[in-house]
Amino acid sequence: MAAVEPTIRRRPLLHSFALSELLRRLRWTERFALAALAFITLLALFGPLLAPHDPKLATGPPFHAPSGAYPFGTDDVGRDLFSAVLYGIQTTWLSALAVIASGVLVGGTVGLVAGSAGGWIDNLLMRITDAFLALPAPILAIAVVAALGPSLTHVLIAVSILWWPYYARLVRAEVRALAVRPHLEAARLAKISWLRRVTRHLLPGAIPVTIVAASLDISNLVIMLAGLSFLGLGAQPPTPELGAMTANGLQYLLEDWWIPVIPGVAVFVLSLVGNLAGDTIRDMVDT
Amino acid sequence: MLSFTLRRLASMIVVLLVLTASLFILQQVSPIDPVRALVGQQADKAVVDAARKRLGYDDPLPVQYFHYVENALRGNLGVSLRTGQPVTSDLASLLPASFELVLFALILAVPLGLTLGIVSAARWRGSGIFRFGLLSFAAIPQFLLGILLILLFFSHLNWLPATGRTSYVNPPTGPTGLLTIDGLLHGEPAVSLDALLHLIMPGLTLALLPAVAVGRVLRGSIIANLRADHVRVARSKGLSEWRVLVRHCLRNSAGPSLAMGGLMLGVVFQALIVVETIFAWPGIGSYVGQSIPKDDFPAIAGVTLLLGAAYVVTNTVVDLLQAAADPRIRS
Numbered sequence: 001m002a003a004v005e006p007t008i009r010r011r012p013l014l015h016s017f018a019l020s021e022l023l024r025r026l027r028w029t030e031r032f033a034l035a036a037l038a039f040i041t042l043l044a045l046f047g048p049l050l051a052p053h054d055p056k057l058a059t060g061p062p063f064h065a066p067s068g069a070y071p072f073g074t075d076d077v078g079r080d081l082f083s084a085v086l087y088g089i090q091t092t093w094l095s096a097l098a099v100i101a102s103g104v105l106v107g108g109t110v111g112l113v114a115g116s117a118g119g120w121i122d123n124l125l126m127r128i129t130d131a132f133l134a135l136p137a138p139i140l141a142i143a144v145v146a147a148l149g150p151s152l153t154h155v156l157i158a159v160s161i162l163w164w165p166y167y168a169r170l171v172r173a174e175v176r177a178l179a180v181r182p183h184l185e186a187a188r189l190a191k192i193s194w195l196r197r198v199t200r201h202l203l204p205g206a207i208p209v210t211i212v213a214a215s216l217d218i219s220n221l222v223i224m225l226a227g228l229s230f231l232g233l234g235a236q237p238p239t240p241e242l243g244a245m246t247a248n249g250l251q252y253l254l255e256d257w258w259i260p261v262i263p264g265v266a267v268f269v270l271s272l273v274g275n276l277a278g279d280t281i282r283d284m285v286d287t
Numbered sequence: 288m289l290s291f292t293l294r295r296l297a298s299m300i301v302v303l304l305v306l307t308a309s310l311f312i313l314q315q316v317s318p319i320d321p322v323r324a325l326v327g328q329q330a331d332k333a334v335v336d337a338a339r340k341r342l343g344y345d346d347p348l349p350v351q352y353f354h355y356v357e358n359a360l361r362g363n364l365g366v367s368l369r370t371g372q373p374v375t376s377d378l379a380s381l382l383p384a385s386f387e388l389v390l391f392a393l394i395l396a397v398p399l400g401l402t403l404g405i406v407s408a409a410r411w412r413g414s415g416i417f418r419f420g421l422l423s424f425a426a427i428p429q430f431l432l433g434i435l436l437i438l439l440f441f442s443h444l445n446w447l448p449a450t451g452r453t454s455y456v457n458p459p460t461g462p463t464g465l466l467t468i469d470g471l472l473h474g475e476p477a478v479s480l481d482a483l484l485h486l487i488m489p490g491l492t493l494a495l496l497p498a499v500a501v502g503r504v505l506r507g508s509i510i511a512n513l514r515a516d517h518v519r520v521a522r523s524k525g526l527s528e529w530r531v532l533v534r535h536c537l538r539n540s541a542g543p544s545l546a547m548g549g550l551m552l553g554v555v556f557q558a559l560i561v562v563e564t565i566f567a568w569p570g571i572g573s574y575v576g577q578s579i580p581k582d583d584f585p586a587i588a589g590v591t592l593l594l595g596a597a598y599v600v601t602n603t604v605v606d607l608l609q610a611a612a613d614p615r616i617r618s
Contacts, residue, residue: 131302134302135595135598136552136599137553139556140591141557142560142587143587144313146317150579223426223428224554226428226430230428230430230561232579232580233579243428246431253434260434261438271425271427275426276422
């Protein structure tokens with residue numbers, strides 16, 4: 001007899017509400033947060049096209065205060081800070097998203113396998129995860145990049161190596177909780193294969209909690225990546241990167257404040273948008 | 288409790304071994320040859336090979352790892368390429384300054400986090416705006432906060448010093464190494480006051496992020512606790528709202544906040560490097576900051592091992608404290 005798959009409705013991503021209905025129920029602050037998230041992502045993708053100048057070349061007078069011609073001013077050699085910030089936003093934002101994507105992918109797979117397999121596989125994978133989780137990722141990242149040599153690629157490798165365990169724990173806990181639900185028991189009794197049970201019945205259930213965690217994580221990563229860049233571990237000059245721009249402008253702080261402050265404010269805006277959108281998405285999924 | 292303690296200590300040792308193994312692997316991966324760094328880049332090949340054999344760098348990797356751990360336990364962390372001094376003696380001379388700064392930041396962060404958590408959990412007019420403020424504060428990168436504080440309190444108001452830990456050329460070097468305390472012990476309160484003024488801006492910069500993170504966790508667990516049955520009982524007995532909050536809610540909410548505080552230590556340690564660099568604080572953070580452009584891996588690895596071990600041990604202590612306070616965790 002062919003296995004009959006129980007007809008159980010997949011747990012909808014946003015519980016009982018359709019997406020359009022949910023958007024209608026949002027308060028204006030929450031709509032603003034989501035719009036800002038979309039705006040920053042678009043800006044990160046296409047911002048460099050809007051840059052009026054080449055951020056690597058001296059295209060104006062040095063130490064020019066913010067004005068109509070140079071909205072964010074120019075730096076110590078006369079590079080346009082507005083253009084540099086647009087490029088820097090691209091680097092920081094896309095790096096943060098890339099690290100989260102890799103963390104979700106690797107951690108999610110480990111968590112899914114551990115949670116659904118159980119037994120010694122679960123034990124082994126979670127021991128490894130816990131050992132990684134107990135290490136201080138922000139400091140180890142510095143040592144990893146220092147050993148590999150400073151560059152943006154190495155920063156992304158270092159942070160990605162250290163960022164998955166959190167998602168592994170999260171997904172595993174969710175999968176374990178789902179595995180004892182009646183619909184999984186039904187699926188098992190119906191002789192549905194392990195692989196199909198995992199991909200069709202366990203994985204979808206773990207998605208909401210992962211989306212919430214990932215969106216709340218953006219702000220952490222933006223600040224951490226900017227911190228590494230500030231310490232000179234990210235992309236090397238003259239490639240514009242927000243943290244490094246602040247570090248280089250530090251010596252001009254007292255006379256020409258905009259050189260270090262404006263890139264720092266850009267990091268703040270990215271991180272704030274991540275925080276607001278993360279909070280909104282959590283409220284959307286949890287209610 | 289004893290078995291929980293033993294299990295927790297065993298896993299702490301495993302994690303410390305993983306930490307040393309990671310640093311050992313990184314040392315192998317890093318392009319810096321420790322032997323050449325010692326005998327000089329232009330040294331004869333025969334000299335290099337002899338030194339490699341003498342120092343044990345031609346042993347099999349597991350043997351080398353064993354020696355690495357042995358050396359680390361003896362306090363031998365190699366020689367800094369930048370200063371030419373043993374990393375351990377560099378760290379020993381810089382550690383008190385960093386310790387004082389982190390301690391001061393903790394002293395600021397605990398009441399700040401408690402206040403933020405309680406105030407934002409309570410329902411009052413404007414609590415929505417307060418929550419938004421909390422979110423904004425959580426988004427400020429430490430280097431931005433640091434330079435904004437310098438612009439305001441040093442450049443504009445000229446209230447606080449912007450760099451270093453003291454204005455005195457020869458401050459008293461005392462038993463503790465903490466200037467605020469050593470000044471008092473040597474009968475020079477002016478030195479202590481001066482050191483305190485130097486601590487305020489870097490301390491605040493370091494304290495804000497963990498304080499907000501702890502405040503947010505505290506807010507969440509207070510709100511969850513306020514819905515619990517025992518709180519309804521406490522209210523129906525006629526206790527005041529304040530007493531319910533402090534006696535029946537806060538204690539239950541302390542665990543998660545404490546755990547969050549332990550985890551935030553990793554962020555604080557990274558921020559320590561940034562903050563010390565901005566405020567020219569003569570501690571291990573500036574030491575790393577100066578080692579990075581010079582590719583001084585032994586120095587960076589030494590600080591990573593020290594801070595990493597401090598992080599792992601602190602989080603073990605936090606877990607044990609939590610288990611002591613809440614028996615449900617022990618299972």
